[in-house]
Amino acid sequence: MAGSQDTVAGPGASGGHATGTDRRERLRRFWKSDFVRSSPFWLIPFLLMGLAVYGGIIWNFLISLTDYEGFLQPPDYSNLDFEMYAQALADPAVFSTGRNTFVLLVAFTTITLILGIFLAILIDSDIRQKNTVQTIYLLPFALSFVVTAQFWLWMYNFQNGLVNTVLGLFGLGPYNWIGNPELVLGAIIFALIWQFSGYCMVVFLAGLQSIPNDQFEAAKVDGASIIKTYWRVIIPQLKSASVSAAVVLMIFALKIFTFLYAMFGTYRPPKGTDVLATLMVREAFNLQNWAYAAAIATILLAMGLAVVAPYLYYQYRARAL
Amino acid sequence: MARVKLDDVSKSYEDVVAVNNMNLDLADGEFITLVGPSGCGKSTTLETVAGLTKPTSGTIHIGEKEVTNLPPKDRGIAMVFQNIALFPHMDVYDNISFGLRLRDFPKDEIDERVEEAAEVVELEGMLDRMPDELSGGQRQRVAIARSIVRDPDVFLMDEPLANLDAKLRVNMRTELQRLHKQLETTIIYVTHNQAEAMTMSDRIAVINGGELQQIAPPLTCYNKPSNRFVAGFIGSPSMNFTPATVREGDLQADGYSLSYDTAAVEGLASREAVEIGIRPEDIYLVENESEAAEPSTRVEVVTDVLEPMGDEIFVYLKPVEAGAEDGMGSVEEREGLLMSVDPATDITEDQTVEIVFDRARLHLFDMENGNAISHGVIQGAMMDTGPGEDEAQADD
Numbered sequence: 001m002a003g004s005q006d007t008v009a010g011p012g013a014s015g016g017h018a019t020g021t022d023r024r025e026r027l028r029r030f031w032k033s034d035f036v037r038s039s040p041f042w043l044i045p046f047l048l049m050g051l052a053v054y055g056g057i058i059w060n061f062l063i064s065l066t067d068y069e070g071f072l073q074p075p076d077y078s079n080l081d082f083e084m085y086a087q088a089l090a091d092p093a094v095f096s097t098g099r100n101t102f103v104l105l106v107a108f109t110t111i112t113l114i115l116g117i118f119l120a121i122l123i124d125s126d127i128r129q130k131n132t133v134q135t136i137y138l139l140p141f142a143l144s145f146v147v148t149a150q151f152w153l154w155m156y157n158f159q160n161g162l163v164n165t166v167l168g169l170f171g172l173g174p175y176n177w178i179g180n181p182e183l184v185l186g187a188i189i190f191a192l193i194w195q196f197s198g199y200c201m202v203v204f205l206a207g208l209q210s211i212p213n214d215q216f217e218a219a220k221v222d223g224a225s226i227i228k229t230y231w232r233v234i235i236p237q238l239k240s241a242s243v244s245a246a247v248v249l250m251i252f253a254l255k256i257f258t259f260l261y262a263m264f265g266t267y268r269p270p271k272g273t274d275v276l277a278t279l280m281v282r283e284a285f286n287l288q289n290w291a292y293a294a295a296i297a298t299i300l301l302a303m304g305l306a307v308v309a310p311y312l313y314y315q316y317r318a319r320a321l
Numbered sequence: 322m323a324r325v326k327l328d329d330v331s332k333s334y335e336d337v338v339a340v341n342n343m344n345l346d347l348a349d350g351e352f353i354t355l356v357g358p359s360g361c362g363k364s365t366t367l368e369t370v371a372g373l374t375k376p377t378s379g380t381i382h383i384g385e386k387e388v389t390n391l392p393p394k395d396r397g398i399a400m401v402f403q404n405i406a407l408f409p410h411m412d413v414y415d416n417i418s419f420g421l422r423l424r425d426f427p428k429d430e431i432d433e434r435v436e437e438a439a440e441v442v443e444l445e446g447m448l449d450r451m452p453d454e455l456s457g458g459q460r461q462r463v464a465i466a467r468s469i470v471r472d473p474d475v476f477l478m479d480e481p482l483a484n485l486d487a488k489l490r491v492n493m494r495t496e497l498q499r500l501h502k503q504l505e506t507t508i509i510y511v512t513h514n515q516a517e518a519m520t521m522s523d524r525i526a527v528i529n530g531g532e533l534q535q536i537a538p539p540l541t542c543y544n545k546p547s548n549r550f551v552a553g554f555i556g557s558p559s560m561n562f563t564p565a566t567v568r569e570g571d572l573q574a575d576g577y578s579l580s581y582d583t584a585a586v587e588g589l590a591s592r593e594a595v596e597i598g599i600r601p602e603d604i605y606l607v608e609n610e611s612e613a614a615e616p617s618t619r620v621e622v623v624t625d626v627l628e629p630m631g632d633e634i635f636v637y638l639k640p641v642e643a644g645a646e647d648g649m650g651s652v653e654e655r656e657g658l659l660m661s662v663d664p665a666t667d668i669t670e671d672q673t674v675e676i677v678f679d680r681a682r683l684h685l686f687d688m689e690n691g692n693a694i695s696h697g698v699i700q701g702a703m704m705d706t707g708p709g710e711d712e713a714q715a716d717d
Contacts, residue, residue: 214406217373222420222467223394232419236410 057301064294071288084295093279094296098303100185101275105253105307108189108196112249113242115193116200121230123201124208137198149262152191153178181272188273192259196252200245207241208234243315247308254304257281276300323384323397323474324349325370325507330379332365339365341531343379352501352508353536356518357528357554363511364479366528370509371400371477383475396475399468403480405460407452407467413439414448417467438470441503442496458489465497469504476508482517494521515555519543527551549691552598552684558635560598561658564688567592572698576640577620579678581698586685595694598684601635604660605677606668613679615699624672625657629664636660636668638676 030036064084068075088094119137140148155162156177164174177187211234219229257277260269267282268274276296284293325347332340340362347353355363368374370381372393381389388396399420407416415422417438421431439445442462452460461481468476478497482490498521501508512518518525519539526536527550535547539555546552552560565574567589572579574597583590603613610616621641628635638658660676662668685694 212404212406214402214404215408217371218400218402218406218408219419220373221371221393221398221400222471223423224419228423233408237408239410 060294061298063291064298066291068291068294069289075290084291085299087292088295088299093274094276094299097274097276097279098299100273101254101256101277101300101303102307103185104189104192104256104275105250105304108192108253109246109249111189112193112196112200113246115197116245117204117235117238117242119197119201120204120208121234124205137201139198140195141199143195145258146262148191148195149259152187152194153263156187178270181270184270184272188256188259188263192253192256196249200249203241203245204238207238211237239315243311246311250304250308254300276303323507324351324382325475325509326382327366327370328380328382330366330369330376330381332362332369332374332376338531340369340376343528343531343533345526345533345536347507347509350505350507352498352510352521352523353526354510354512354518354522354524355526355528356512356515357534359513361528362531363513363528365531367477367479367509367511370396370475371398372396397473398475398477399471399473400477400479401461401464401468401481403483405464405481405484407460407463409452411452412448413444413450413452413455413463416452416463417448417470419467420471434470434472435466438466441469441500442466457485458493461485461493465500469500474507476506478508478510480512481510483512483514490517497521515557519555525555527554529554545693545696546598546684547693549596549598549686549693552686552693556600558601558659558661560600560684561604562686563597563599563658564594565597566594572597577618579617579680579683579698581680582700585700586695586698589685589694592694594688596686596688596691598686599658599678600682601659601661603679603682604658605679606660606662606666607675607677609663610677613677614681615679615697616677617680619675619677621673621675622658624668624670624674627668627670632664633661634664634666634668636662638674641673 062077062080063075065080065082066075066077067079067083156164158164158174158176158179161177163177167173167175175183177183215233215237216229219233224233254277256275260273260275260278261267264270267278267286269278277300280293280296280300283289283296325345327343327345330340330343331338343362343366345353345366355366357363365374369376370383372388372391376389379389380387383396383398393400408419411419414435417435418431421434426434435448436445439448442465444459444462444466447455447459452463455463464481481497482493485493494517497508497510501521510517510522522539524536525539525542527534527542529550535542535551537545537547542551542555546555549562553562563574565572565579567573568578569590570580570583572581572595579597581589589595605613605616607619622638623641625637625639627637636659638660668674680699681697683698684696685698686692687694
């Protein structure tokens with residue numbers, strides 16, 4: 001606050017008496033300043049946020065540098081190294097779960113965004129009962145992960161599931177959606193898309209409806225077909241809507257652990273759907289390899305940032321943020 | 322360049338008739354303004370010409386071609402929108418060239434045409450700016466450049482100046498006129514601002530309730546309005562209207578009577594009542610009586626509110642007997658007269674003055690349908706109208 005003044009009036013200033021009253025005066029003014037008087041309103045949330053989230057991240061990182069495991073002794077912070085990271089990078093389980101996490105993040109986000117835009121355009125262009133239709137699409141988003149996971153588990157049931165029954169009508173299948181390591185990740189991504197495309201559509205629909213009608217008319221008079229109008233004029237204007245939708249989708253993709261745990265009821269999902277999050281929880285809470293789990297958590301965080309950061313930076317440059 | 326012809330064009334939505342049997346015939350290179358109050362159907366009419374709306378019935382020709390059912394891009398039109406409608410994610414060059422790029426013009430030709438259009442609207446050196454870096458007037462110029470770059474036969478402008486501030490609007494008005502002179506293209510211009518309509522156009526089409534009221538050169542609309550609506554809409558401040566009963570040789574209005582020439586106004590004696598219309602500038606104080614071509618008998622009135630405008634003073638007048646004593650009530654019910662006088666006039670509020678009407682510039686309208694009966698009530702002093710008056714008067 002008054003730091004710069006302090007240094008000027010500090011040791012160099014003569015006349016101790018004068019400085020004393022000055023200091024008292026300054027202190028009094030400091031206590032009456034807006035900064036101090038407003039602090040009850042922001043300081044507590046600020047500290048909670050700072051300690052719980054960023055403090056947690058830093059502590060987690062510190063633990064990952066130790067060799068902490070089991071319950072017997074507290075972590076030893078005297079000997080910090082990157083041994084756990086070296087071990088993780090050499091671990092084939094980390095590689096395969098990391099790849100699954102990445103595929104899920106990218107495929108789910110991309111497909112949901114595209115589907116969301118597509119649905120929003122369809123609804124924006126001609127369906128009249130917008131409110132009803134919006135609610136129908138938004139409902140899945142209101143469901144909890146636990147509910148979605150359970151009923152998609154039933155839908156994907158090998159013998160009696162709806163998916164195989166319907167495909168059976170066309171002479172396809174039955175497929176072992178959950179048991180086949182090559183199919184299960186796709187099946188889960190599909191379930192997530194089902195849950196989130198409605199949300200995505202609503203975000204884009206709001207963006208579309210804020211675009212004035214004469215943008216369409218101007219494009220039409222200039223001779224643009226409907227597809228070209230959307231592709232070259234309208235969709236580029238949905239930048240800020242896609243940022244917000246994409247960020248939310250990516251965050252949910254990283255929270256996939258809940259969905260998998262709700263679906264399979266164990267920290268060890270079937271082969272093919274094991275992601276970094278489940279691996280981390282297994283290492284930590286099944287095997288008590290605290291330091292190793294912390295290292296995996298840090299890798300997961302870095303991966304999340306790596307996916308989100310370039311996009312945010314691009315949007316920042318384009319002044320959409 | 323082309324002529325534009327609308328034959329019996331109607332557009333109705335579920336239960337609203339927006340445009341009713343519109344007939345317009347625009348000459349090649351003409352600047353025509355569709356003017357009327359909000360919701361009168363002028364924009365809908367323009368949209369049917371643009372192809373953004375299909376008429377319910379009737380046909381539209383641009384040039385020799387019938388375009389009623391053609392999409393906008395095949396009509397040879399370009400349009401400037403009220404909200405300007407630049408594409409916010411494209412720079413000026415991309416905005417102007419959008420239509421050409423869609424039509425796959427060669428790059429050199431696009432460059433050349435964009436340069437040319439930018440030169441016409443004085444936007445050289447700004448081609449790489451984004452729309453949000455431009456001022457309102459510059460954005461409007463980009464919108465105009467975007468329409469001229471395609472070299473259309475007809476320009477359609479839907480209140481293009483409505484969102485600009487007052488000073489800029491007057492500037493752009495002049496620029497549009499200059500542009501019209503330079504390009505010699507047919508322009509259909511929609512506005513609710515009668516000052517824009519008066520100053521810019523070759524002819525004005527006054528529309529109300531989806532129906533064409535009058536199409537004529539601006540001064541004809543002003544001096545010889547075809548009905549009460551046109552008379553009230555064109556001119557600012559608006560014309561005064563007073564009902565009057567017809568007697569042999571004079572019209573008895575509220576508190577005064579005006580004599581007329583029976584020979585000048587045919588069949589007036591057979592009517593019982595008419596509506597008198599008189600513009601504020603055609604009412605004179607007694608001391609300026611000589612300025613009126615055909616002064617009426619003097620009428621005594623009381624001045625109410627004065628509005629000094631700088632170049633003139635608007636004086637609201639109320640009848641004498643309703644004046645000082647009983648104040649508000651009757652004045653509210655009766656529409657007061659509005660007179661405009663020279664700013665140097667020595668006049669105060671609540672002053673009893675004598676006025677005369679210029680009978681040569683008195684308009685008479687039918688009480689029922691509002692159609693004009695006569696402009697001027699004195700033989701030999703009928704209203705002097707502007708140039709080109711006999712050229713075009715709406716038949717219906």
